[in-house]
Amino acid sequence: MRRQLFIALLSLTLSCIGWASAQTVTVFAASSLGDAFSELADRFEAQSPGRNLVLNFAGSSTLATQLLQGARADVFASADEVQMQRLVAENLVANGPHPFAGNRLTILVPEDSELTDASELAAPGLLLVLAGPEVPAGRYARQLLELLDRRWGGGFATAVLANLVSNEPNVRQAAAKVALGEADAAIVYRTDARGLERVRTVTPPDAEAIAIRYPIARLSEAPEPELAAAFIAFVQSPEGLAVLARHGFAAP
Amino acid sequence: MTRLPLPAVLVASAAMVLLLGLPSLALLIRILRPELWAGLFSPVVIEALRLSLVTTGLSLGLILLFGTPLAYLLARFDFRGRALLDALMDLPLVLPPVVAGVMLLLVVGRRGLLGAPLSALGISIPFTTVAVVLAQLFVAAPLYIRTMKGALRQTPNDLEAAAVTLHASRWRTFWRVTLPLTLPSFVEGCVLSWTRALGEFGATIVVAGSLSGRTQTMPLAIYATLERDLDAALALSAILAAVAFGLLLAFRLTLERRTR
Numbered sequence: 001m002r003r004q005l006f007i008a009l010l011s012l013t014l015s016c017i018g019w020a021s022a023q024t025v026t027v028f029a030a031s032s033l034g035d036a037f038s039e040l041a042d043r044f045e046a047q048s049p050g051r052n053l054v055l056n057f058a059g060s061s062t063l064a065t066q067l068l069q070g071a072r073a074d075v076f077a078s079a080d081e082v083q084m085q086r087l088v089a090e091n092l093v094a095n096g097p098h099p100f101a102g103n104r105l106t107i108l109v110p111e112d113s114e115l116t117d118a119s120e121l122a123a124p125g126l127l128l129v130l131a132g133p134e135v136p137a138g139r140y141a142r143q144l145l146e147l148l149d150r151r152w153g154g155g156f157a158t159a160v161l162a163n164l165v166s167n168e169p170n171v172r173q174a175a176a177k178v179a180l181g182e183a184d185a186a187i188v189y190r191t192d193a194r195g196l197e198r199v200r201t202v203t204p205p206d207a208e209a210i211a212i213r214y215p216i217a218r219l220s221e222a223p224e225p226e227l228a229a230a231f232i233a234f235v236q237s238p239e240g241l242a243v244l245a246r247h248g249f250a251a252p
Numbered sequence: 253m254t255r256l257p258l259p260a261v262l263v264a265s266a267a268m269v270l271l272l273g274l275p276s277l278a279l280l281i282r283i284l285r286p287e288l289w290a291g292l293f294s295p296v297v298i299e300a301l302r303l304s305l306v307t308t309g310l311s312l313g314l315i316l317l318f319g320t321p322l323a324y325l326l327a328r329f330d331f332r333g334r335a336l337l338d339a340l341m342d343l344p345l346v347l348p349p350v351v352a353g354v355m356l357l358l359v360v361g362r363r364g365l366l367g368a369p370l371s372a373l374g375i376s377i378p379f380t381t382v383a384v385v386l387a388q389l390f391v392a393a394p395l396y397i398r399t400m401k402g403a404l405r406q407t408p409n410d411l412e413a414a415a416v417t418l419h420a421s422r423w424r425t426f427w428r429v430t431l432p433l434t435l436p437s438f439v440e441g442c443v444l445s446w447t448r449a450l451g452e453f454g455a456t457i458v459v460a461g462s463l464s465g466r467t468q469t470m471p472l473a474i475y476a477t478l479e480r481d482l483d484a485a486l487a488l489s490a491i492l493a494a495v496a497f498g499l500l501l502a503f504r505l506t507l508e509r510r511t512r
Contacts, residue, residue: 061479069482127379129461134479165379166461167468167476177461181363182378 024052025227026072028063030079030214031170032103032137032189036247037077043243044234051227059135059170060084067092067219074228077216077235079103079171079189080136084215095229096217100236102250103189103212105137105144107202108178113185118148118204121185122159129166129174129183137171140210141187147206175199191248213252276493283490287483297488299465300473307381307469308449311388315445319397326397327404338401345394352390353458360386360459383460384467388449395448396441403437404430436507443503447496 029037034057041053056063056073060083067076067087076093077100078084084097109115121128131138142157149157165183168174175192177183179199189212193201216235218228234240241251255261326338344352359365360377370377377383407430415425431438453471460467462476470492477485 059479065479065482127376132462132476132479134476164463165466166463168462169457169475173457180357180361182357182361 024054025074025224025231026054027075028056028073029077030060031057031172032079036244039243044231061134074222074224079214092220093217094220097215099213099252100216101214101244102252105140105187105207106190107204108175108186108188108193108199110181111198111200122156126163127165127184128163129168129177129186131171131174132167143210194248279490282486296464300468300470304470307384310385311449312446315393315396319393323397323400324404327401341397342394344390349454353455356459379461384456387455387459388452391452391455392445392449396445399437399441403434407433443499
């Protein structure tokens with residue numbers, strides 16, 4: 001009885017390990033790609049039975065750190081070039097990076113908010129959340145504030161940053177704080193506002209001046225290099241680009 | 253005492269010892285480089301340390317103040333619904349901390365149960381240091397209450413009875429007989445709940461967010477620093493681990509000396 005239990009436990013463990021090592025491609029993707037990449041993964045898996053795609057979403061800076069610390073993955077899709085270059089510099093990229101999508105910043109506010117213009121972000125007492133300064137969305141948002149500061153002057157960026165109540169670990173967390181009604185505003189990607197209820201967006205001036213480009217790359221230690229290349233090709237195929245466009249992403 | 257042979261037990265435990273011990277060893281090896289300690293005195297780190305000490309100190313104080321009577325109630329009184337109350341008070345222990353954070357938002361958030369009355373008073377809790385303390389209280393207090401409850405149940409009643417026959421008042425008996433008898437558990441409850449509060453992450457980031465100097469405690473600072481400066485994150489982690497380990501070890505050693 002005891003031996004049987006032991007064997008059962010052991011084989012359970014081994015079969016778990018075996019299952020995980022079936023033909024699986026692991027994709028680390030920026031959290032803003034969440035919905036779009038989930039759909040891309042479903043379609044990619046449906047193309048040929050037996051292939052399995054595992055997605056790991058987080059802030060690109062978190063993902064890059066994980067990869068630099070030895071996390072194994074096949075593909076990295078970053079929300080900016082800075083995080084991708086951290087991997088390129090350490091020779092972790094085998095092929096790429098290829099830009100595959102573009103995006104734009106917007107201001108997310110609760111549906112019942114009275115905010116109608118970006119200049120009101122500086123109003124004293126407003127609760128603003130941003131992604132952290134290391135996170136691409138947080139870096140872009142601070143660039144936008146600098147541009148608006150140049151446009152309006154009067155210490156606009158400083159006043160807005162005085163309203164900052166949280167540096168969130170990724171852009172979706174920042175958006176969630178607004179959707180929950182706890183924060184008054186967040187600067188996020190236009191795509192993040194889709195699928196959220198009880199929110200609306202306010203388009204800031206100068207948003208188009210910030211070029212947001214998503215690069216994708218095959219990693220040099222990819223356990224499944226062929227499948228990784230196939231997925232990257234699929235993302236850039238007409239079908240893949242159509243999915244991205246439907247989720248609000250621009251062409252790169 | 254009948255025991256299984258030591259070598260066999262050792263070999264059988266080895267996997268668990270490695271799993272639980274190796275990460276600490278790895279951290280120790282990585283931080284034994286002097287250049288690593290340079291990042292330790294950046295303003296972000298100092299602010300995080302200060303905030304962690306202040307908030308966990310406050311949390312512990314509140315846990316003692318309000319947790320002790322509750323532990324006494326659960327240990328010494330029989331009443332209808334005690335099992336229910338008992339289970340409810342343990343719930344935060346087994347919940348994922350992020351869930352705890354969401355539940356707290358449902359209470360003190362702007363759209364939460366108490367959100368409207370609080371904002372009528374001009375009070376807003378999310379994203380404040382108060383929210384940090386609240387998150388710590390929620391996840392850490394059950395550890396103290398549980399420990400003290402067990403101890404209060406087990407203190408021999410005859411000693412307290414003897415004190416009362418010697419005309420000590422019931423309050424005096426509590427302070428002079430009951431509490432001293434529970435001292436080891438009291439200390440254990442303090443250590444467990446304080447270290448839990450110190451390590452609190454999931455509930456804090458949901459209710460309080462992460463802003464240096466206001467809501468960014470050590471674990472949140474470690475998470476944020478990890479992406480920018482791994483060395484500073486490691487140094488901070490080492491401090492946290494060392495403090496927690498030192499406390500646990502000191503507690504074990506005192507306990508062993510007492511029981512010997």
